[in-house]
Amino acid sequence: MNAQTPTVRPPIAMLAELTHRCPLSCPYCSNPVQLALTETELSTEEWCDVFRQAADLGVLQLHLSGGEPASRRDLEELVKAARDAGLYTNLITSGIGLSERRLKALDEAGLDHIQLSLQGTTPEMADEIGGYKGGFKRKMQVAEWIGAIGFPLTLNAVLHRRNLHQLPRALEMAGEMGARRIEVATVQFHGWALKNRDTLMPTMEQAREADRVVTEARTRLKGTLVIDYVPADYHSDYPKRCMGGWGTTGLNIAPDGKVLPCHAAETIPHLQFDTVRERPLRDIWYEGSAFNAYRGTDWMQEPCKSCERATVDFGGCRCQAMALSGDAAATDPVCIKSPHHGELQARAAAHASHEGSDLVYRTAPGKPVPEPAE
Numbered sequence: 001m002n003a004q005t006p007t008v009r010p011p012i013a014m015l016a017e018l019t020h021r022c023p024l025s026c027p028y029c030s031n032p033v034q035l036a037l038t039e040t041e042l043s044t045e046e047w048c049d050v051f052r053q054a055a056d057l058g059v060l061q062l063h064l065s066g067g068e069p070a071s072r073r074d075l076e077e078l079v080k081a082a083r084d085a086g087l088y089t090n091l092i093t094s095g096i097g098l099s100e101r102r103l104k105a106l107d108e109a110g111l112d113h114i115q116l117s118l119q120g121t122t123p124e125m126a127d128e129i130g131g132y133k134g135g136f137k138r139k140m141q142v143a144e145w146i147g148a149i150g151f152p153l154t155l156n157a158v159l160h161r162r163n164l165h166q167l168p169r170a171l172e173m174a175g176e177m178g179a180r181r182i183e184v185a186t187v188q189f190h191g192w193a194l195k196n197r198d199t200l201m202p203t204m205e206q207a208r209e210a211d212r213v214v215t216e217a218r219t220r221l222k223g224t225l226v227i228d229y230v231p232a233d234y235h236s237d238y239p240k241r242c243m244g245g246w247g248t249t250g251l252n253i254a255p256d257g258k259v260l261p262c263h264a265a266e267t268i269p270h271l272q273f274d275t276v277r278e279r280p281l282r283d284i285w286y287e288g289s290a291f292n293a294y295r296g297t298d299w300m301q302e303p304c305k306s307c308e309r310a311t312v313d314f315g316g317c318r319c320q321a322m323a324l325s326g327d328a329a330a331t332d333p334v335c336i337k338s339p340h341h342g343e344l345q346a347r348a349a350a351h352a353s354h355e356g357s358d359l360v361y362r363t364a365p366g367k368p369v370p371e372p373a374e
């Protein structure tokens with residue numbers, strides 16, 4: 001048994017990426033660049049078993065995600081199984097693929113909450129960023145149905161250089177849709193987004209303006225709308241506490257059953273991931289080598305090792321440390337104490353002042369991965 005095991009608590013939340021299939025092709029998609037093929041996806045029975053194992057392990061909240069989870073024909077059955085297992089179920093969706101009939105069926109199956117993504121506040125912006133003509137109009141229709149059925153709703157506005165000016169309107173739209181919460185998420189540069197940094201990187205001025213708008217709106221809308229905010233971290237002085245700390249509060253299941261400490265963990269090449277097809281979820285959480293690789297603080301190097309914030313942000317994001325410094329155990333270069341911080345800020349400024357190039361859109365599973373134009 002690992003020496004850290006006695007102090008490891010059960011996870012609170014599990015993100016189930018039911019499929020990597022998606023009608024949209026957002027250029028910042030959080031799915032890995034190498035998408036899981038449809039034929040490798042867990043079956044209905046396998047997912048239902050995973051949900052039961054998760055509840056048994058102590059998971060309270062299940063986030064059903066993708067790709068687009070509505071691309072799974074068995075979504076209603078999966079929701080019912082999750083509810084039967086005692087999990088609080090949240091559907092993370094673009095809305096595309098959800099009809100009124102399906103939403104009613106999901107309500108009957110016990111779905112607790114919907115998180116609807118917003119690629120822009122106008123049809124022009126949303127359809128261009130999502131790479132799906134007519135998507136905005138359909139999403140607005142789905143939002144109406146969600147309100148009429150009475151699902152608690154969170155709007156998830158993903159922001160970047162191209163659409164950050166739409167933040168005030170996104171906040172208004174959340175109110176108009178009756179959302180109780182909005183997640184204002186500045187694009188995090190992993191996977192697909194890394195290919196689009198020249199086009200999507202916010203400027204320092206935009207990052208500061210977003211901070212201002214969020215601070216003002218939090219005061220103005222207190223008691224009406226909760227605002228979760230993921231700032232533009234390349235422009236920050238300290239990193240985010242990614243995943244609440246590696247192997248601390250949550251886990252992700254990829255469509256093929258691989259169990260990941262975070263959605264981008266596969267970008268850390270030396271890690272080995274267990275799958276629910278071969279090992280019980282409980283063993284993977286407590287004993288799996290990937291989960292124990294960066295759990296707690298024992299793995300840290302300086303400056304994190306002796307830093308007073310070591311258990312505040314756990315050294316930031318391991319995947320970002322890997323992508324930007326080549327060492328997943330390094331201090332996240334977003335941190336002002338990282339030796340790579342100055343270089344990161346210079347890179348962020350260069351990306352932000354780039355005139356931008358054609359967006360590299362996410363492809364479908366099994367299709368070749370495009371590269372940015374030189």
Ligand code: SF4
Nearest residue numbers: 304307309310315335
């Ligand atoms: Fe966080 Fe490490 Fe920076 Fe300290 S040195 S603030 S622990 S990332």
Ligand code: FES
Nearest residue numbers: 242262317318319
């Ligand atoms: Fe993997 Fe942050 S995305 S630790």
